[in-house]
Amino acid sequence: MQCGSGDEIAGSPHLMESIPSSSDKKTLKSQIHTITMDLNSTKASPVLTDPSPLNKSSLGIHSSLFPYSQSGPSFSTSVLTIPRKKPPKLDDVLSNGWLDAMKSSSPPRKKILKEVNIDVSSDDADVTYLSWTIKYPSALNCFQQIMRQARNKQIVVFLDYDGTLSPIVDDPDRAFMSNEMRSAVQNVAKYLPTAIISGRSRDKVYELVGLTELYYAGSHGMDIMLPVKNTLSTNDSNCIKTTDQQGKEVNLFQPARKFLSMIDEVFRTLVEKTKDVKGAKVENHKFCASVHYRNVDENNWPVIAQYVLDVLKDYPRLRLTPGRKVLEVRPQIDWDKGKAVLFLLESLGFRNHKSVLPIYIGDDRTDEDAFKVLRGKYKGYGILVSTIPKESNAFFSLRDTSQVKKFLESLARTAENEEI
Numbered sequence: 281m282q283c284g285s286g287d288e289i290a291g292s293p294h295l296m297e298s299i300p301s302s303s304d305k306k307t308l309k310s311q312i313h314t315i316t317m318d319l320n321s322t323k324a325s326p327v328l329t330d331p332s333p334l335n336k337s338s339l340g341i342h343s344s345l346f347p348y349s350q351s352g353p354s355f356s357t358s359v360l361t362i363p364r365k366k367p368p369k370l371d372d373v374l375s376n377g378w379l380d381a382m383k384s385s386s387p388p389r390k391k392i393l394k395e396v397n398i399d400v401s402s403d404d405a406d407v408t409y410l411s412w413t414i415k416y417p418s419a420l421n422c423f424q425q426i427m428r429q430a431r432n433k434q435i436v437v438f439l440d441y442d443g444t445l446s447p448i449v450d451d452p453d454r455a456f457m458s459n460e461m462r463s464a465v466q467n468v469a470k471y472l473p474t475a476i477i478s479g480r481s482r483d484k485v486y487e488l489v490g491l492t493e494l495y496y497a498g499s500h501g502m503d504i505m506l507p508v509k510n511t512l513s514t515n516d517s518n519c520i521k522t523t524d525q526q527g528k529e530v531n532l533f534q535p536a537r538k539f540l541s542m543i544d545e546v547f548r549t550l551v552e553k554t555k556d557v558k559g560a561k562v563e564n565h566k567f568c569a570s571v572h573y574r575n576v577d578e579n580n581w582p583v584i585a586q587y588v589l590d591v592l593k594d595y596p597r598l599r600l601t602p603g604r605k606v607l608e609v610r611p612q613i614d615w616d617k618g619k620a621v622l623f624l625l626e627s628l629g630f631r632n633h634k635s636v637l638p639i640y641i642g643d644d645r646t647d648e649d650a651f652k653v654l655r656g657k658y659k660g661y662g663i664l665v666s667t668i669p670k671e672s673n674a675f676f677s678l679r680d681t682s683q684v685k686k687f688l689e690s691l692a693r694t695a696e697n698e699e700i
């Protein structure tokens with residue numbers, strides 16, 4: 281399958297026509313037609329959309345959803361097996377749709393297709409995926425077109441970590457990237473400014489990536505390290521001078537600085553609250569805290585959600601956002617990965633949007649903020665990493681981390697040969 285042969289890029293009306301080779305086209309069209317018919321009959325879509333309580337535009341829950349309604353359906357507590365503690369009231373979780381959001385986060389592909397009544401044979405799944413790539417074409421298939429758009433422009437690369445550079449695994453402490461992936465990132469960074477923007481703490485993601493030549497933003501962009509000469513405004517109270525791991529003077533931009541002790545307190549409360557829930561894990565990411573439920577029995581997910589919501593009631597200046605089998609508690613500030621991308625571009629001197637092509641690769645809901653920003657004045661490209669069809673603000677797609685590696689390798693090769 282090709283992206284197209286002209287200079288038009290994805291999203292243009294020409295794309296639909298240019299994707300499949302002519303022999304594939306008929307078959308694909310008829311397969312898509314069949315799927316559409318199937319879906320019409322089941323009134324469902326194979327494309328994952330964010331269920332309530334997520335607001336699709338902000339991808340976060342707003343404080344306006346609190347205080348919680350007490351009117352949700354009742355929930356049988358007989359399935360709950362939390363020892364010693366009185367089970368929490370589950371109304372908040374159910375009435376605000378948090379349970380649905382938790383269930384839909386990172387579901388296995390087979391489960392999704394089954395839920396929408398699609399026969400889960402791998403052929404059908406492939407066709408569903410293929411039809412989705414009409415809207416979100418493969419960044420590998422479209423590589424030449426992307427490079428054409430980059431002509432006479434500076435490419436700036438942004439990379440998410442979990443699910444993008446390292447595959448999703450059960451234990452967040454064991455989400456290591458392969459040496460091959462590390463080399464691919466390192467080679468890209470030799471030629472193109474490259475930044476990692478992660479939900480993890482900056483220190484943690486630096487420890488996992490281990491490359492000094494990159495820029496790092498941790499805590500969903502709320503902790504950005506920059507060389508002193510680059511920083512936008514050093515008299516901003518959110519900006520402090522420090523030294524990096526090599527003893528070099530750097531600036532830290534931390535727009536949620538005043539939440540530091542609050543997050544630490546919430547982290548400790550969450551650890552205490554969830555300590556009896558088997559499989560629950562809480563991480564402190566400095567400016568946000570993550571409550572993982574990937575390894576928690578599904579019957580106990582409502583309990584986890586309710587514990588988190590209960591803790592949040594005492595902290596109206598914090599909000600909750602869902603990630604991949606994780607609930608993230610973060611400050612209610614107007615800052616996200618999208619804002620961090622703009623801040624980095626401007627701080628690093630790439631203010632002239634006409635001469636820069638930012639590319640952002642990510643897999644998570646929090647990356648959607650960055651994808652959306654790139655669609656703005658920079659006209660950059662968001663690339664969603666996903667094995668399953670889902671709605672996104674991204675322009676392109678890659679199926680998994682191995683495709684991310686291939687894309688980065690091609691990018692480094694092209695930059696090395698000065699073809700961009």
Ligand SMILES: O=P(O)(O)OC[C@H]1O[C@H](O[C@H]2O[C@H](CO)[C@@H](O)[C@H](O)[C@H]2O)[C@H](O)[C@@H](O)[C@@H]1O
Pocket residue numbers: 440441442443447448449450451452453455477478479480563565570572574603604605606608644646
């Ligand atoms: O922005 P990212 O770099 O993608 O970080 C997002 C979250 O990633 C980690 O959790 C996710 O990956 C884990 C390891 O594969 C997996 O076990 C977990 O279920 C996923 O949610 C990290 O632990 C979180 O704190 C980050 O917020």
